[in-house]
Amino acid sequence: MSQTAKSTPEETPAPYDVVIVGGGAAGLAAAVALGRSLRSVLVIDGGAQRNLPSDAAHNVLGREGIAPGDLVREGRAEAESYGVEFVDGTVSDARRDASGAGFTVDVHDGSIVAARRVILATGLVDVLPDIEGVRQAWGQGVLHCPYCHGYEVRGRRIGVIATAAPLAVHQALLFARLADRVTVFANGVDFDDEQRADLDVMEIGVVDGAVSRVHVDGREARAIEVGGERHDVDAVVVATRMVARTELYERLGGQSQEHPMGRMIPADENGATQVAGVWTAGNAADLAAMVAVAAGAGVKVGAFVNADLVADDVREARARAREG
Ligand SMILES: Cc1cc2nc3c(=O)[nH]c(=O)nc-3n(C[C@H](O)[C@H](O)[C@H](O)COP(=O)(O)OP(=O)(O)OC[C@H]3O[C@@H](n4cnc5c(N)ncnc54)[C@H](O)[C@@H]3O)c2cc1C
Structure with a gap:
């Protein structure tokens, strides 16, 4: 200075x-x-x-x-x-x-x-969703933006953890262009019939129930846990x-x-x-x-x-x- x-x-x-x-x-x-x-x-x-x-x-x-x-x-x-x-x-x-x-x-x-x-x-x-594992893998295995890192996870399995219905549907549809499989984890969020129909027609599954944690390996995401059951993924998407x-x-x-x-x-x-x-x-x-x-x-x-x-x-x- x-x-x-x-x-x-x-x-x-x-x-x-x-x-x-x-x-x-x-x-x-x-x-x-x-x-x-x-x-x-x-x-x-x-x-x-x-x-x-x-x-x-x-x-x-x-x-x-x-x-x-x-x-x-x-x-x-x-x-x-x-x-x-x-x-x-x-x-x-x-x-x-x-x-x-x-x-x-x-x-x-x-x-x-x-x-x-x-x-x-x-x-x-x-401000990240308060879920174990999310902060640890943020920016590597946990993503938010399809234009920033979507290409890097093309052809992989992606789990979208919902925080609000319209945004989760939006993210799921954008990532579905790139991914092999996209699953939305509702985590307490309600989707209306239209939203469910949009997801359904694009072959995007919905897992209802609260997400208890994201399993990570270093900064990579490996699975999303709901009701004691592990759902294997290669990347997790959240909205901040x-x-x-x-x-x-x-x-x-x-x-x-x-x-x-x-x-x-x-x-x-x-x-x-x-x-x-x-x-x-x-x-x-x-x-x-x-x-x-x-x-x-x-x-x-x-x-x-x-x-x-x-x-x-x-x-x-x-x-x-x-x-x-
Ligand atoms: C995980 C992640 C990955 C991303 N990847 C991409 C990508 O691949 N491509 C892309 O285009 N965009 C990407 N983005 C978005 C990108 O980060 C933003 O577009 C960009 O950082 C915005 O620049 P900025 O200058 O507005 O803010 P920032 O880059 O965040 O810079 C703000 C700066 O202000 C400083 N600051 C704040 N308050 C004070 C203060 N009181 N005193 C002194 N300093 C202060 C902070 O310390 C910080 O250094 C990504 C975002 C995230 C979260």
Whole structure:
């Protein structure tokens, strides 16, 4: 972190043009776009990118199958090559500064930084079904997204553990395109006649009853247990509740938005939030965004934040011209 920008609470730090909270696909792409616009940018990242439990990221054009950690390392190096600075750590608080025009951001180590604009690229937390074995194999033998890892389990036996009827049917039908056999484990969820008929006609079986555990071998899933009986599978599919990290947005005066699949930061199509000067990109604002979509949103928000700062620069220059 630059010495001019990092300071103790008693000092007034020189502001960065932009502080980006979160260094996943969205935050890094925004950082590159802003760095290439010669903006002073600080990225503060807690290192909890959502797909780190997986070995590979798929549907990433030009980098198909890249390891998620490599993508972050390479994206960070690209941003650094344009002068972007990084801090490994977490932002504990953020608020509007005394002037009302900028922001003060508290970092976990007690230092504070100032920013003209803030981008919240804080991603989301996947709340997993509370079933033994699910967390252990999450991202390897336990999956959620047919576009991320469906191809890797093609021709295999897949068990979909239901948490809500429409979503379980949706996942089962998508995975059935790829799998040798898909079975839905109802786990207390009721399916109506239409849903049962859809599953039936696609030869997707339903096992009623509560799932007591997923049997795993390391990070691979081997079987789903219902009523003491083991059903062998090669992979398990679950739906997670996707809860965006909205705490900082709320601290800044924003209101997060409930979504049928979780919670998110509401924003317009360019990433502007309801709080002036606060922008967002990636899973924080779009629960369904995959890596390429999150990165695309990051580039876009970077461009729009740069344009917003240019508008500020023009206003200030005109005010100076009027004065002198
Ligand atoms: C198991 C799994 C596998 C996946 N596989 C694929 C795949 O193959 N292909 C694909 O396209 N998509 C995949 N995805 C989706 C992919 O993970 C997301 O699209 C992507 O991570 C979204 O990027 P993001 O930048 O919005 O958030 P993230 O990558 O999650 O990054 C958010 C970052 O913000 C940081 N952060 C949050 N709060 C703070 C704070 N207060 N202070 C500092 N830092 C903070 C976090 O530590 C984290 O590093 C997968 C998801 C999962 C769960």
